[in-house]
Amino acid sequence: MIKESLIHQAFEVAVERYAAVGVDVHKALNDMQKISLSLHCWQADDVSGFENQGNSLSGGIQVTGNYPGRARTIDQLRADILKAKSYIPGRHRLNLHEIYGDFQGKKVDRDAVEPKHFESWMQWAKVNDFKLDFNSTSFSHPKSGDLTLANPNDEIRNFWIEHTKRCRLISEEMGKYQNDPCMMNLWIHDGSKEVPANRLRYRCILEQSLDDIYSADYKNMKDCIEAKLFGIGLENYTVGSYDFYLGYGVKKNKIVTLDTGHFHLTESIADKVSSLLLFTPEIMLHVSRPVRWDSDHVVTLTDDLLDLAREIIRCNALDRVHIGLDYFDATINRIGAYVIGSRATQKAFMQALLDPIRLLCQYEDESKYFERLALQEEAKSLPWGAVWDMFCLQNDVPVGESYINEVERYEKEVTGKR
Ligand SMILES: C[C@H](O)[C@H](O)[C@@H](O)C(=O)CO
Numbered sequence: 001m002i003k004e005s006l007i008h009q010a011f012e013v014a015v016e017r018y019a020a021v022g023v024d025v026h027k028a029l030n031d032m033q034k035i036s037l038s039l040h041c042w043q044a045d046d047v048s049g050f051e052n053q054g055n056s057l058s059g060g061i062q063v064t065g066n067y068p069g070r071a072r073t074i075d076q077l078r079a080d081i082l083k084a085k086s087y088i089p090g091r092h093r094l095n096l097h098e099i100y101g102d103f104q105g106k107k108v109d110r111d112a113v114e115p116k117h118f119e120s121w122m123q124w125a126k127v128n129d130f131k132l133d134f135n136s137t138s139f140s141h142p143k144s145g146d147l148t149l150a151n152p153n154d155e156i157r158n159f160w161i162e163h164t165k166r167c168r169l170i171s172e173e174m175g176k177y178q179n180d181p182c183m184m185n186l187w188i189h190d191g192s193k194e195v196p197a198n199r200l201r202y203r204c205i206l207e208q209s210l211d212d213i214y215s216a217d218y219k220n221m222k223d224c225i226e227a228k229l230f231g232i233g234l235e236n237y238t239v240g241s242y243d244f245y246l247g248y249g250v251k252k253n254k255i256v257t258l259d260t261g262h263f264h265l266t267e268s269i270a271d272k273v274s275s276l277l278l279f280t281p282e283i284m285l286h287v288s289r290p291v292r293w294d295s296d297h298v299v300t301l302t303d304d305l306l307d308l309a310r311e312i313i314r315c316n317a318l319d320r321v322h323i324g325l326d327y328f329d330a331t332i333n334r335i336g337a338y339v340i341g342s343r344a345t346q347k348a349f350m351q352a353l354l355d356p357i358r359l360l361c362q363y364e365d366e367s368k369y370f371e372r373l374a375l376q377e378e379a380k381s382l383p384w385g386a387v388w389d390m391f392c393l394q395n396d397v398p399v400g401e402s403y404i405n406e407v408e409r410y411e412k413e414v415t416g417k418r
């Protein structure tokens, strides 16, 4: 247990150090309090959901590991999410996939899902101070195959169009219920293992499907479209590539989702933020950690993540960027995985909010490039950790590593007994 008086002392020193470079720590703390993450429900159960159809995970994604204790029922999933939330400072959102509906043990196919299947989620979220976001689910279904919304087969394509339309309606109802727009993400795995004979054909079909899906206007939900470099088993061609969705988003005023695992490994996601902000309405993020490929490792505080957070703050775009998480690791304690990734993301934003931006901009205006580089370097070792600790203390969540023992206790008492 870290002594509270030490946290206060370190914080006072940090206030002074940051003031010397023109940064108001109290304002940074205040801004930090307003940042909500959208926690992905699927870390708790390895993207299984509650359809009870016995479908294994398919559609270009894969979870590795078999750590004991995954959530198997809606009650277990909710309990695990609340547990994770208790170690994450601030107020947050929860991101549901369609397969997590409250189906009460009945088989409800994807083209028959209705808002009523998410009523209990809406009530639960309200009681537990979450706002909900939503995703259509095109994977792990007998009709998933290699092509869903881009499928030339009318029956299969119309099935998925119907599913996605229904998901928009569910999102609209969620948004209305919570009096805050529900962000609905659309990601499909459609693609091909080998080079197709005609790439354009499938992209034309996808464009038409999307136009049909988006023909209804809603007020309480926002549409986001997520590209991917490739899915597993679909390595040569992805119908919904970044260029495709960027073009569609700009033309049709849709929000592009940037999943940080969905690009070439040396591509900077941070650099995309300012361009997207100019030409699309808002940005949805899926913060992930690719290791050699889109491996969805637990998010940690990497330079890439810091760059991304800094870019959002420097663009003054917190009100236009939605911060969702997207990773799944079944090799370690799943609640711990939530906490590590969420806190890492928050730490990146904490550091970004403490950046001496005004002074850096001043140096740049005056063409003082040595001074700019020197300050960028020195800022890296300013005592941001003391401000982060204070943020945790103020939010009544464990400071530093003290959550480790608590996660272990929950494993011993709850998840380990499943
Ligand atoms: C389960 C998610 O929807 C999925 O991870 C998607 O967002 C994605 O990133 C697929 O690679």
Ligand SMILES: [Mn+2]
Binding pocket: 187, 226, 259, 286, 326
């Ligand atoms: Mn994603």
